[in-house]
Amino acid sequence: MSILPIYIYGTDILRKKAKPVQQITEDVIRQAVDMHQTMHNAGGIGLAATQVGKLNRIVTLDLSEIEEMKDMKPLTMINPEVVSQEGQFTMEEGCLSIPDVRDEVNRPERIVVRYRDTDFQEQTIEGGEVLARVILHEIDHLNGTLFLDHISAAQRKLHRDKLKLMEKGEIDVSYPVITAAKIAVP
């Protein structure tokens, strides 16, 4: 098991679309285990492969810290796909790739998602509110989309200074990261 560095806002990979996983291999299992460990280490409730520099469609979740979800086990979702959605719901979001920036995002309130588990068996999960939110946020990552893309330009402007510092690699977080500056200057 290892903790992987998390790619930060400004790195190109966060804008790339991840490819579906074709089969379960040792590498896929190892990556999922590492993603869970990386997510826990960073205090996150969801993580997408893109955020650790892997362009395959794997998402890890652990919402057990949230009171109403405390009985839910950590989950690995491979090739997750929204099959239906309903309602609208606004909630504050943050992202391990955009530390110290939070904003209100409007998303569907309930979703049904199909995915493959770590045995490559097809599973379906229905989620509302927080669960729907986290899954949609992570599926966005697999498509190169960030929560900042869902807010207005005026709202985004309020975060401009912090985002500029992030691009320059000037951030202070407790977990290993890769910033655009660190990649540009090895």
Ligand SMILES: [Zn+2]
């Ligand atoms: Zn995120």
